[in-house]
Amino acid sequence: MVETVRFNCELCMAMCGMIATVEDGRLVDVKGDRDHPTSAGYTCAKGRALPERHHGDGRLDFPRLRGERVSWDTLLDDATGEIQRLIAEGGPNSVAGYYATGQAFSGGAYPMLDLLAQLGSNQVYSPMTLDVAPRLRAAELVTGIPFLHPSWFPEEGPTLCVMLGTNPTTSGGWIGSARANMPQRLRGFRARGGELWVVDPRRSSSAKRADRHLAPRPGTDHFLLAWLARELLDKGHDAHEVASACDPADVERLRAAVAPFTLEVVAERTDLAADDLIELLAAIRRHGKVVLLGGTCLGFQPEGVVAEWLALAVMIITGSLDVEGGLKYLSAGHGMIDGPAFAYHAPEDGSASPGPASRPDLDGLLGQFPAVTLPDEIESGQVRALLVFGGNPLTSVPDPDRMRAALAKLDVLVVIDPFDVEITKMATHAMPCAWVTERTSFIHEPLQGLDRSYLSPPVVPPGGERQQSWWIIAQLARRLGKDVLDGLDPDTSDDDTVVRHLARARADFAEEVFAGGSHGAAVPTGIGWVHEKMLPGGRWRLAPRVLLDRLTAALDQESGGLRLVAGRRMNSLNSRVYALEDGTPPIVISAAAARDHAISNGDRVRVSTASGAVEGLVEVDAALGDAAVYINHGWLEQNVNRIIDRMPDRLTLQPVFTGISVQLERVDAQ
Numbered sequence: 001m002v003e004t005v006r007f008n009c010e011l012c013m014a015m016c017g018m019i020a021t022v023e024d025g026r027l028v029d030v031k032g033d034r035d036h037p038t039s040a041g042y043t044c045a046k047g048r049a050l051p052e053r054h055h056g057d058g059r060l061d062f063p064r065l066r067g068e069r070v071s072w073d074t075l076l077d078d079a080t081g082e083i084q085r086l087i088a089e090g091g092p093n094s095v096a097g098y099y100a101t102g103q104a105f106s107g108g109a110y111p112m113l114d115l116l117a118q119l120g121s122n123q124v125y126s127p128m129t130l131d132v133a134p135r136l137r138a139a140e141l142v143t144g145i146p147f148l149h150p151s152w153f154p155e156e157g158p159t160l161c162v163m164l165g166t167n168p169t170t171s172g173g174w175i176g177s178a179r180a181n182m183p184q185r186l187r188g189f190r191a192r193g194g195e196l197w198v199v200d201p202r203r204s205s206s207a208k209r210a211d212r213h214l215a216p217r218p219g220t221d222h223f224l225l226a227w228l229a230r231e232l233l234d235k236g237h238d239a240h241e242v243a244s245a246c247d248p249a250d251v252e253r254l255r256a257a258v259a260p261f262t263l264e265v266v267a268e269r270t271d272l273a274a275d276d277l278i279e280l281l282a283a284i285r286r287h288g289k290v291v292l293l294g295g296t297c298l299g300f301q302p303e304g305v306v307a308e309w310l311a312l313a314v315m316i317i318t319g320s321l322d323v324e325g326g327l328k329y330l331s332a333g334h335g336m337i338d339g340p341a342f343a344y345h346a347p348e349d350g351s352a353s354p355g356p357a358s359r360p361d362l363d364g365l366l367g368q369f370p371a372v373t374l375p376d377e378i379e380s381g382q383v384r385a386l387l388v389f390g391g392n393p394l395t396s397v398p399d400p401d402r403m404r405a406a407l408a409k410l411d412v413l414v415v416i417d418p419f420d421v422e423i424t425k426m427a428t429h430a431m432p433c434a435w436v437t438e439r440t441s442f443i444h445e446p447l448q449g450l451d452r453s454y455l456s457p458p459v460v461p462p463g464g465e466r467q468q469s470w471w472i473i474a475q476l477a478r479r480l481g482k483d484v485l486d487g488l489d490p491d492t493s494d495d496d497t498v499v500r501h502l503a504r505a506r507a508d509f510a511e512e513v514f515a516g517g518s519h520g521a522a523v524p525t526g527i528g529w530v531h532e533k534m535l536p537g538g539r540w541r542l543a544p545r546v547l548l549d550r551l552t553a554a555l556d557q558e559s560g561g562l563r564l565v566a567g568r569r570m571n572s573l574n575s576r577v578y579a580l581e582d583g584t585p586p587i588v589i590s591a592a593a594a595r596d597h598a599i600s601n602g603d604r605v606r607v608s609t610a611s612g613a614v615e616g617l618v619e620v621d622a623a624l625g626d627a628a629v630y631i632n633h634g635w636l637e638q639n640v641n642r643i644i645d646r647m648p649d650r651l652t653l654q655p656v657f658t659g660i661s662v663q664l665e666r667v668d669a670q
């Protein structure tokens, strides 16, 4: 029997519409769904490899207790028995959770977060402090609301787009730019007269599609942005927006803080030609409005939170946010736009959140502990059980050796994952869960910039003894005397019922989404509602004191020498290689670095910092900025997190992943 199923590939934020062919219960083929409202048939190599990965031998098929195959009942009883014992001995904070990218966009982590909350544990960790923290902090400081981010659609809004630290034609985008089918949409943007600039030390796939590519010295974007703010405050700003939606004292404070960032200073610090800078400024003045589309590598920089703020500030003063012809904000539901004005703004210096006891020098962020402090909490004996849900802390967090040693010390390491990977092999309790091909997903991420929400059905039933994630967590919860399914019985409820039930609590237009299935429904949006309903007193906090201080201090910081560049590649997603026939990527260096260090293509090199060293084979890329050394993350052996400092940024609680100073040397064959 042959049937076709329309579903969404949820591997990245593009959420492409797919059509699966299922033959006698076997997933044999996927292709892009041409009728899909956003992806229109587009797929990438990762999505096209879904059938092979689904059936491949890397799957986790059976529950495993300390390496031995057991029944689900045995595994769940053992895990919860141990957890109860640890809670009795050390209190609820003995149990920690790390929920991450693997099921981040399908709402799958909500039951786990609910379980931790019901247990009374404050031990919550996630890539929030490895990924988005600078963006959240900047939004919080400027709007009082960490989750309020503008969203760019190439089909509408400003006719000038400047990408900084993002490469959406490879990544599928990020907060504010999560988009399917970016290559075609960028072509359309330019064909309609849109102008695209890409600021990136690498000639990325997006840079290749741009009108202009500027390759700055890594980690210096805040200089470029401060100069743009300086010049636009002088000429090119939107006088109405500045007068009506900003505090005049803030405008003067910003003007004073950016005054030292002259063309000469900025050209010198960024390695960009003065002529290029002048042309960029002229383009902004010509277009009037601009989208400064920042990605992970804007916030990953040493002054990432400053750069994030300055990008917002430039968009505010040019009248590019929440006005006709500008960028829209997407809402989580109709209630957000039509309801009462938002009244829970953070204080002007940002919200405070308690940090972990073992690191009294550090705060938390928005109710979570910094991911880098998980090993501290384990070593101090506070955390003795850890639930890992869709994440790989062995590759995503700085100082992997210390992380590995800490994880090995745990009494209980529950890992819920559809694949049998390094972290499931370390698990005391390995719990095989359904993958994207095997579950119903409610995909609803408007605040991350996804303009449609979807209900994606399973393509085939779960193979092996895999269970739905909600089932696993609800079974753990039930044995601990808790209910995370809002009254539904995990033994008798089916996947579709549970997912719809949990979805209704998350979105007030859930029924519309259900009706649309994998084509979904548009999330409510509009123009002006952010000024009207969300901003504190209807005004942007244009010049947060903590950021002004950081900007001024940045003038004295050194930015010379070789600098690390972070960045993603098409075939893998963080630590998971999804596309077929792929292996460890090279360490990429510039022609200038190759010459200065007498290194050639294929040589083995060592890249080091005070934190450690990473080795790999080199590729010389003539298009790479002179100061750049590009290393992809997510690899166990060639693990770039060996050279990342464990000390996070004070304001964001996130490590600095790009733009740090590195040493380069050739490793000669013995």
Ligand SMILES: Nc1nc2c(c(=O)[nH]1)N[C@H]1C(S)=C(S)[C@@H](COP(=O)(O)OP(=O)(O)OC[C@H]3O[C@@H](n4cnc5c(=O)[nH]c(N)nc54)[C@H](O)[C@@H]3O)O[C@H]1N2
Residues within 6 Å of the ligand: 012, 013, 101, 131, 163, 164, 165, 166, 167, 168, 170, 171, 172, 173, 174, 199, 200, 201, 202, 204, 216, 217, 218, 219, 220, 221, 294, 295, 296, 297, 298, 301, 564, 565, 566, 567, 568, 569, 570, 571, 572, 573, 574, 658, 659
């Ligand atoms: N194929 C693929 N897609 C993915 C992922 C993946 O691993 N692979 N990961 C997913 C995840 S978890 C996320 S968070 C998103 C992230 O999505 P994006 O934020 O778009 O991330 P990248 O594609 O890494 O793009 C970052 C770009 O910034 C550049 N860059 C590095 N340092 C600097 C700098 O100092 N200044 C400037 N201006 N640019 C710099 C890099 O060269 C790179 O091209 O992608 C998601 N999608």
Ligand SMILES: Nc1nc2c(c(=O)[nH]1)N[C@H]1C(S)=C(S)[C@@H](COP(=O)(O)OP(=O)(O)OC[C@H]3O[C@@H](n4cnc5c(=O)[nH]c(N)nc54)[C@H](O)[C@@H]3O)O[C@H]1N2
Residues within 6 Å of the ligand: 100, 101, 102, 103, 127, 130, 131, 296, 389, 390, 391, 392, 393, 395, 396, 397, 416, 417, 418, 419, 421, 423, 433, 434, 435, 436, 469, 566, 567, 573, 574, 575, 576, 633, 634, 640, 641, 644, 657
């Ligand atoms: N040096 C450096 N470090 C970085 C970054 C960087 O650029 N440089 N990027 C940072 C960023 S942006 C992020 S988001 C983090 C990523 O950090 P993590 O999320 O911790 O890492 P991933 O490799 O994405 O882990 C995904 C895991 O989920 C599993 N998985 C896949 N599908 C499913 C599913 O359907 N359900 C469940 N339960 N599990 C699933 C995979 O097998 C894998 O084990 O890393 C951060 N760390």
Ligand code: SF4
Residues within 6 Å of the ligand: 009, 010, 011, 012, 013, 014, 015, 016, 042, 043, 044, 045, 046, 047, 048, 172
């Ligand atoms: S991984 Fe590829 S196919 Fe899947 S959603 Fe992202 S871009 Fe689309």
Ligand SMILES: [Mo]
Residues within 6 Å of the ligand: 101, 127, 131
């Ligand atoms: Mo991420």
